Amino acid sequence: MRQDSAHDFPARDEWRKSGSYEDCRLFTNPPENTVAADDLAQMIRGCRLCADRFAATATAHAPRPVVWFRPSARLLISGQAPGTRVHASGRPFTDQSGDRLRDWLGMTETEFYDRNRVAIVPMAFCFPGLDAKGADLPPPPVCAATWAAQVRAVLPQVRLTVLVGGAAQRWHLGAGSVTGRVAAWRDHAPRVFPLPHPSWRNNAWLARNPWFAADLLPDLRAAVRAVLEAP
Numbered sequence: 316m317r318q319d320s321a322h323d324f325p326a327r328d329e330w331r332k333s334g335s336y337e338d339c340r341l342f343t344n345p346p347e348n349t350v351a352a353d354d355l356a357q358m359i360r361g362c363r364l365c366a367d368r369f370a371a372t373a374t375a376h377a378p379r380p381v382v383w384f385r386p387s388a389r390l391l392i393s394g395q396a397p398g399t400r401v402h403a404s405g406r407p408f409t410d411q412s413g414d415r416l417r418d419w420l421g422m423t424e425t426e427f428y429d430r431n432r433v434a435i436v437p438m439a440f441c442f443p444g445l446d447a448k449g450a451d452l453p454p455p456p457v458c459a460a461t462w463a464a465q466v467r468a469v470l471p472q473v474r475l476t477v478l479v480g481g482a483a484q485r486w487h488l489g490a491g492s493v494t495g496r497v498a499a500w501r502d503h504a505p506r507v508f509p510l511p512h513p514s515w516r517n518n519a520w521l522a523r524n525p526w527f528a529a530d531l532l533p534d535l536r537a538a539v540r541a542v543l544e545a546p
């Protein structure tokens with residue numbers, strides 16, 4: 316996954332002006348915001364809006380939404396989109412990016428996959444496919460246009476939101492560069508932390524920005540611990 320591939324991902328307030336918003340069949344007749352979380356999760360699992368788009372990619376795959384939330388979640392991890400390994404496993408962050416993200420958060424696998432406390436909600440629930448160079452395609456904007464606001468409406472207990480990569484940051488925080496948003500993490504902490512994507516593709520970024528590990532990560536781990544251990 317590439318954080319930079321999401322540079323043109325629309326911000327939340329821009330959905331109503333965008334063609335992708337208007338083109339979305341489900342959003343023309345959205346469910347009530349009071350829809351039960353389990354019902355909403357079931358609807359997303361059955362979503363096939365991107366079937367034609369995915370069939371036209373090099374992998375010619377079918378949609379497989381990876382859905383991971385319950386209304387009791389207190390930590391929301393908002394990422395980009397599943398990669399090939401997550402597409403195969405059906406479980407979020409079952410890859411090296413997940414290992415690094417859990418390290419950044421200071422979480423064990425058991426804590427990370429505790430759906431009663433942690434919601435993992437990407438900007439697209441399905442693997443978008445690969446481009447000609449073998450890199451992940453950006454998340455299809457129709458997914459967030461259709462589901463993102465509804466999912467957040469059924470997560471009232473969230474106290475900490477972690478924004479992983481450019482697409483999630485743009486939807487939640489508006490325009491800006493990933494480096495700029497992450498460098499300004501104190502403007503949002505302790506309720507929101509913008510992070511770069513934990514992909515190996517960002518190793519050079521991490522080497523160029525040592526303050527991320529030295530300054531941001533200790534604050535992030537403290538915020539995660541406080542939220543997980545709160546009564």
Ligand code: SF4
Binds near residue numbers: 378379380458
């Ligand atoms: S990416 Fe989102 S909108 Fe597209 S098929 Fe999957 S769940 Fe539906």
